Amino acid sequence: xxxxxxxxxxxxxxxxxxxxxxxxxxxxxxxxxxxxxxxxxxxxxxxxxxxxxxxxxxxxxxxxxxxxxxxxxxxxxxxxxxxxxxxxxxxxxxxxxxxxxxxxxxxxxxxxxxxxxxxxxxxxxxxxxxxxxxxxxxxxxxxxxxxxxxxxxxxxxxxxxxxxxxxxxxxxxxxxxxxxxxxxxxxxxxxxxxxxxxxxxxxxxxxxxxxxxxxxxxxxxxxxxxxxxxxxxxxxxxxxxxxxxx
Numbered sequence: 001x002x003x004x005x006x007x008x009x010x011x012x013x014x015x016x017x018x019x020x021x022x023x024x025x026x027x028x029x030x031x032x033x034x035x036x037x038x039x040x041x042x043x044x045x046x047x048x049x050x051x052x053x054x055x056x057x058x059x060x061x062x063x064x065x066x067x068x069x070x071x072x073x074x075x076x077x078x079x080x081x082x083x084x085x086x087x088x089x090x091x092x093x094x095x096x097x098x099x100x101x102x103x104x105x106x107x108x109x110x111x112x113x114x115x116x117x118x119x120x121x122x123x124x125x126x127x128x129x130x131x132x133x134x135x136x137x138x139x140x141x142x143x144x145x146x147x148x149x150x151x152x153x154x155x156x157x158x159x160x161x162x163x164x165x166x167x168x169x170x171x172x173x174x175x176x177x178x179x180x181x182x183x184x185x186x187x188x189x190x191x192x193x194x195x196x197x198x199x200x201x202x203x204x205x206x207x208x209x210x211x212x213x214x215x216x217x218x219x220x221x222x223x224x225x226x227x228x229x230x231x232x233x234x235x236x237x238x239x240x241x242x243x244x245x246x
Contacts, residue, residue: 011158014041018162022169028065031169035138036067038162042155044140046120050088051170054133054242063174068141072118084111091127091137097160099124099147119143124152126160128167133242136167184227186245193220195246198237 021034031049039047048066055061066073075081082088086108090098100112100123123141130136140159186194196206203221207214221233230236240246 014158015161018165022165025169025173028173031166031173032065032067034169035065035166039067039140042140042159042162043142043151044123045142045144046123046140048139048141049136049166049170050082050139051134051136051167051174053174055239057238057242063136063170065170066139068120069118072115072120075114075118079114081111081114084108086111087123087125087139088137091125092135095127095129097124097126097156099152122146124159126163128163130167130171131244132171133244134167134171136163136170138163138166184243184245186224186227186240187220190220190224190227191240191246193217194224194237194240197221197233198241198246 018034018038021037022031025031025034035047035049039045046066046068048064048068050065051063053061053063068076087098087100120141121143122145123139124147125137125139127135127137138159192210193206196209197203201209203214203217207217210217221236224240225231225233225236228236228239230239237246
């Protein structure tokens with residue numbers, strides 16, 4: 001277990017080891033080994049990392065990696081616990097870490113009882129968002145002792161740091177170099193037009209605001225839609241916003 005909250009040599013050395021391991025991870029198997037070891041260093045039996053890509057909105061792509069017991073993984077999928085997991089719901093709203101060990105409400109009682117029945121007694125989770133619009137969450141869990149305030153004070157900085165470092169590594173591994181949407185680059189003019197469009201302005205109104213013709217506005221919009229692979233203005237604005245291009 002990492003000890004000491006300050007930026008002492010032990011923590012710096014530990015972070016350097018994780019940076020090297022994550023940087024050299026090129027496959028899910030590589031990433032699995034690094035995160036499992038990091039979780040163990042921090043005093044946890046299990047880790048789970050999940051990422052939701054920003055698009056498509058109707059059926060977002062998911063990346064899930066964990067070393068939970070096989071029975072719990074199967075149960076989690078069968079019961080569609082991803083849709084009711086309170087830590088996931090929290091992570092979509094906030095990047096503040098959350099410690100879980102007891103049900104937060106009656107609706108989650110069954111979920112927590114089931115988790116404890118599979119050896120997941122206590123855990124810690126925190127989410128992370130990146131510039132491309134994806135959201136990821138790292139969960140560290142164990143079947144043993146509760147998380148004490150002293151332990152959190154000692155290790156919280158390393159745990160939170162690992163969340164963001166893992167997010168960058170996962171993003172690199174799951175992103176494909178030939179993904180056309182990954183290479184989208186809008187011009188400053190196209191971004192300005194889409195921003196006004198996102199605010200509900202018509203092409204004519206955007207033209208008046210920007211002191212350009214409506215035809216020129218539509219020219220920029222059409223170029224943006226082609227780059228974004230969008231069928232209409234609504235889809236184009238949403239895709240641009242979700243990818244944080246605006």
